[in-house]
Amino acid sequence: MSANVNSSTLDSALRNQKNQGPAKASKWGKIIGKVLAYIVVTLGAIMMALPFVWLILSSFKTLEEISLFPPTFFPKNPTLSNFREVFERIPFARYYMNSIITSVIPTVVTVITCSMAGFGFAKYKFAGRDVLFWVILATMMVPFPATIVPLYVMMAKAGLVNTYAGLIIVGLSSASGIFMMRQFMMTIPDELLDAARIDGASEFRIFNQIVIPLVKPALATQTLFTFTGHWGAYIWPLICVNSDKLRTLPLAIPYFSGQYFSYQNLINAASLMAIAPVLILFLFTQRYFVEGITITGMKG
Amino acid sequence: MSAEATTIPPRNGNERKYKWYRFQKASAPYIFILPGVVFYLMVTIVPMITGFWMSFHNWNIIRPTQPWVGLANYRKLFADPLFWTAMKNTLTYSIGVVPLQMILALLVALLLNTGIKGKKFFRLLYYLPVITPLSIAAVIWTWIYHPNLGIFNQIVKFIGLAPQDWLGDPAWAMFSVILVAIWSGIGYRMVVYLAALQGIPRSYYEAAEIDGAGNWDAFRYITLPLLKPTTLYILVTSVISSFQVFGLVNVLTGGGPLDATQVVVSYIFKRAFGDLQFGLAAAMSFVLFGIILIITLIQWKFLGKEVTYE
Numbered sequence: 001m002s003a004n005v006n007s008s009t010l011d012s013a014l015r016n017q018k019n020q021g022p023a024k025a026s027k028w029g030k031i032i033g034k035v036l037a038y039i040v041v042t043l044g045a046i047m048m049a050l051p052f053v054w055l056i057l058s059s060f061k062t063l064e065e066i067s068l069f070p071p072t073f074f075p076k077n078p079t080l081s082n083f084r085e086v087f088e089r090i091p092f093a094r095y096y097m098n099s100i101i102t103s104v105i106p107t108v109v110t111v112i113t114c115s116m117a118g119f120g121f122a123k124y125k126f127a128g129r130d131v132l133f134w135v136i137l138a139t140m141m142v143p144f145p146a147t148i149v150p151l152y153v154m155m156a157k158a159g160l161v162n163t164y165a166g167l168i169i170v171g172l173s174s175a176s177g178i179f180m181m182r183q184f185m186m187t188i189p190d191e192l193l194d195a196a197r198i199d200g201a202s203e204f205r206i207f208n209q210i211v212i213p214l215v216k217p218a219l220a221t222q223t224l225f226t227f228t229g230h231w232g233a234y235i236w237p238l239i240c241v242n243s244d245k246l247r248t249l250p251l252a253i254p255y256f257s258g259q260y261f262s263y264q265n266l267i268n269a270a271s272l273m274a275i276a277p278v279l280i281l282f283l284f285t286q287r288y289f290v291e292g293i294t295i296t297g298m299k300g
Numbered sequence: 301m302s303a304e305a306t307t308i309p310p311r312n313g314n315e316r317k318y319k320w321y322r323f324q325k326a327s328a329p330y331i332f333i334l335p336g337v338v339f340y341l342m343v344t345i346v347p348m349i350t351g352f353w354m355s356f357h358n359w360n361i362i363r364p365t366q367p368w369v370g371l372a373n374y375r376k377l378f379a380d381p382l383f384w385t386a387m388k389n390t391l392t393y394s395i396g397v398v399p400l401q402m403i404l405a406l407l408v409a410l411l412l413n414t415g416i417k418g419k420k421f422f423r424l425l426y427y428l429p430v431i432t433p434l435s436i437a438a439v440i441w442t443w444i445y446h447p448n449l450g451i452f453n454q455i456v457k458f459i460g461l462a463p464q465d466w467l468g469d470p471a472w473a474m475f476s477v478i479l480v481a482i483w484s485g486i487g488y489r490m491v492v493y494l495a496a497l498q499g500i501p502r503s504y505y506e507a508a509e510i511d512g513a514g515n516w517d518a519f520r521y522i523t524l525p526l527l528k529p530t531t532l533y534i535l536v537t538s539v540i541s542s543f544q545v546f547g548l549v550n551v552l553t554g555g556g557p558l559d560a561t562q563v564v565v566s567y568i569f570k571r572a573f574g575d576l577q578f579g580l581a582a583a584m585s586f587v588l589f590g591i592i593l594i595i596t597l598i599q600w601k602f603l604g605k606e607v608t609y610e
Contacts, residue, residue, distance in 0.1 A: 037411045044408055045425040048483065051440050052428060054451050069448045109339075117336030124329035132337065139344045143544045143592055145565045146585040147344055149572045150351035153361065173339035202321075203328035232433030234547040239573065250435040254551045257439045264443055271436050278431045286424065289491075 052275075059083070059268035066265045082269035089263075092270060094245065095252040099274075101164060102237070102248055103230040106171035110226045111219060113173045118181020119207055123193065133182075140175045144235065152239050166240045167248075171230055177222050184218035185211060220288040228278050249274040351582045359579035366579070373583035383584065385559055386567040389474065393563060394542040396478035397485070402534055404482070405489035406527075412490075413497045423494070427487040434484060438551035441480045442467065445552075470560035473553050477561050481548055489534050496530035497523070532603050536596055543592050564588050 058066060060078040086092045120126075121133050151170065152161070160166035188211060196206045212219070234250045241247060247255065253274060257267050355373055357366045377383050408426060412419050429437060444450045445466040453463035466476040500523065508518050546565040549555060555562040555570070564584065572581035 034414070034416075037414055037416060041408060041411045041416060041422055044404070045422050048429060048487070049425045050451075051437075051444055051483075052432075054444070055440050067449065070454060071449050071451055073451075113336035113339055117333045120329045120332030120336075124332070126329045129329075132333070135345075136337065136340060139341075139348075141540065141593065141596065142344060142348055143540065143585070143589055145544055145546070145568050146351060146589040147347040149568070149578055149581045149585060150347040150354055151343060152572075153354070153359075153578060154347060154350065156361065170343045173336045175340060175344075178336050178340070202324050203332075204324070207332070228431050232431075232435070234433070234435045234550075238550075250433045254435050254439050257442065264449070267439060267443070271440055274436050275432050278433070279428070282424075282427070282431050286420070286427075 055268055055272060059265070059272045061265055061268075063263065063265050066268075067262070082265045083273070086266050086270045086273070089266060090252070090256055090270075091244070092252075092273075095247055095249050096273075098164075098246060099231060099248040099250075102167045102171075102233070103227055105168050106230050107223060107227045109172045110174055110177055111222050114177030114222060115181045115185075115212065115215065115219065116207070117173070117178045118183075118185050119211055121178065122182045122185035123188070123190070123211075136175050136178060140179075148235065148239060151236075155240065161240055162243055162246060164246070167237055167246070170236055171226075171233070174226065177226065180222060181215070181218055184215050188214055217288040220285045224281055224285040224289055227281055231278050351585060354579055355583035355586050357579045359582070360576050361578060362576060369579070373580045374587070376580060377583055377587065382559065382562070383564075383567065386562045386564045389559075389561060390543055390545070390563045392474055393478060393481070393545055393561075394539060396474070397481045397542050398535070398538045401482045401485050402489060402531070402538065405486050405534070406493050406531075408486065409490045409493035409497055410523075412494060423491065426490050429484040430487040432484070434547045435551045437484055438480065438548050441476075442552060445476055467553050468557055470558045473557055473560045477549055477552055480552065481542075481545065484548070485538070489538070492534060493527065493530060496527055500526050528603075532599070535603070536599050539595055539599070540592055543588065543595075 054073070057073065057075055059082055060080070061072070061075040062077060062079055062081075065072060065076055121129060155161050155166050155169075160169065192210060193206055196210055201209075232250055233248070237248050237251050241251065249270075253267065253270055256263075256270065260266070354366075356368060356370060358369045358372070359366045408422075412422055416422070444452045447453060447463065447465045447468070452466060456463055464472050466472050504522050504526075505518055508522055513521070544565055545563055546569065549561050549563055549566050550569070553561045555566045565588070568581045568584045568588070571577050571584065
C-alpha cells in the first residue's frame with residue numbers, strides 16, 4: 001500500500017474541512033513520510049549490499065592488507081593479482097567449468113521439459129491429468145532431505161556417484177517450473193490454438209511456433225530461477241561428489257576457504273567471480289521476473 | 301476441450317495423412333508431459349518410497365544384507381538426546397528467521413510501493429543476496445564475522461557494543477546464523493509482496509478515501525486483508541524451508557560449536573554420511589517430513605480459511 005494513497009486520503013479529508021493551515025501541514029507530513037521511506041529503504045539496502053561492497057573492495061587488496069587489524073575498508077594499493085593468482089593456486093578454471101556444465105545443461109533441459117509439461121497440463125484434457133498434477137504439486141511439500149539419503153543409495157547402485165551424470169540427472173525437471181508454465185499457458189486463448197489446428201498445424205508445431213513465442217517472459221523467469229538454483233546447488237553435489245575434479249564452485253570455495261583461511265584475498269576474488277554469472281543473468285531477466293513471481297507466487 | 305471441438309481432417313488429406321493427424325492429436329498431451337513428469341517423479345516419489353522402506357531396515361551401505369528392524373530406528377531416534385537438541389535448534393532457527401524476515405520484507409515492499417524513485421535499483425540490491433549461492437554467501441559471512449579481521453566487530457564497536465567471536469561462541473553462533481539467513485531471504489519475499497501489492501486495485505483505496513479512512517485504516521482494512529493469501533503462501537513456504545536449513549549452517553559453523561547450531565538436516569547428514577547409518581537417517585528424514593506436514597496443515601487450518609476471494 002502506498003503513502004501516496006494515504007496522504008491523498010489525508011489531503012481530501014482536510015480539503016473537506018475547508019481549512020488552509022492543516023492542508024499545509026499535510027503537505028509537510030507527506031514530505032516527511034517520503035523522506036522517512038527513503039531513509040529506511042536506503043539503510044536496508046546498505047545492509048543488504050554491505051557484504052558485497054566489502055567483498056568487491058577487498059578482492060583488490062593485497063594479502064598483507066587483508067591481514068591487518070583493524071581491517072581497512074578501501075584498498076590502499078588496489079591490485080588485480082588476486083584474480084590471476086586464484087587460477088594458479090587452485091584449479092579454479094576446472095571448478096568454473098564444472099559449474100557451467102552442471103548448471104547450463106539442467107537449465108536448458110528443465111526449461112524445455114517444464115514448458116512442454118506445462119503446455120500439456122494447461123491446454124489438453126486427458127485421463128489422469130488432474131490427479132497427476134496434484135501429485136506433482138503435493139510432492140513440492142516433500143523436504144529435500146527426505147529424498148536425499150535414498151537418492152544417494154539409488155545413484156550409488158546405478159554407478160552415478162562421482163559423475164557429471166549424477167550431478168545433472170537430479171535437475172532435469174521441476175515441479176515449480178511445470179506449475180509456472182501451466183499458469184502462464186492457461187492465459188493463452190484456446191481460439192488461437194484452434195485457428196492453427198484448422199489450418200492443419202500439428203500439435204507440436206502449435207507448441208513450437210505459437211505457444212513458445214507467447215510465453216517468453218515465463219521462459220526468462222524460469223531460466224533465471226533454474227539457473228540460479230543449479231549454480232548455487234550445494235547439498236546434492238556435496239553428497240554426490242567426492243573427487244576434487246568434479247567440485248563445483250559452491251563446493252570448491254567453502255572447501256578452499258576451510259583449507260586456506262589466511263588467503264582471504266584469493267577467496268574474495270574467487271567468490272566475486274563465482275557470483276558474477278548469476279548477477280549478469282539477473283540483470284538481463286529482471287524485467288520479466290516480477291511477472292513470473294506474480295503468477296507462481298500468489299496462487300501458490 | 302478445445303482439442304475435442306476441432307477434430308477436423310486436413311483439407312485434401314489422404315487416408316494415411318488423416319490417420320497420422322489423429323494419432324499426433326491423441327498422443328500429443330502424453331508426449332508433452334512425459335519427460336517433465338518422469339524426470340521429476342524419478343528423483344522425488346521413487347526415492348521417497350525407497351526412503352520410507354529403508355527407515356525400517358538396519359541399512360548400512362557397506363554391509364551385504366540390510367535386515368528388517370521394524371520401528372527400531374525410530375525408537376533409537378527418539379531416545380537420542382542429540383536428535384532433540386537438533387530439533388530444538390531447528391525450531392529456534394525457524395522462530396528466529398521466519399517472522400522477522402516476513403515483517404521486514406513486507407515493510408520494504410510497502411515502502412518501495414509508495415512511488416519511490418530508483419525502485420528497480422533498490423529491488424536489485426535487496427535481491428542480490430537471493431541470487432548469491434548460499435554456500436558462497438556463507439564463506440563471505442564467515443570472514444565478516446571473523447573476530448579480528450572481520451568488519452562485523454568494527455560495526456558493533458562503532459555502535460558501542462562489545463565485540464564477540466560470533467561463530468565460535470556457542471552463545472552467539474545461532475544468532476549469527478539467523479542473521480545471515482534473514483539477510484539472504486528478505487529479497488525474495490519482498491518481491492513476492494511487491495507483486496501482490498501491485499495487484500490491489502487503486503479503486504479500493506479511492507473508495508476508502510471517500511469514506512474518510514485514514515492511513516492506518518486503509519492499511520489495516522484493505523492492504524493487510526488483501527495480502528493474506530500472499531502472507532500465507534510466504535509463511536508456509538518459509539517455515540518449510542527453515543526446517544530444512546543445511547547449507548548455511550554447514551558452511552558457517554558445521555553444526556558447532558558444541559552442537560549449538562546442529563539442526564535436523566545437518567544431523568541427518570552426519571548420521572548418513574558420517575556414521576553410514578542410512579536407515580536411521582532415513583527415519584529421521586521421515587520424522588522431519590511428518591513435522592513439516594503437521595505444521596503446514598495447522599497453518600492452513602487456522603490461517604487459510606478466508607483465503608479464497610477474487
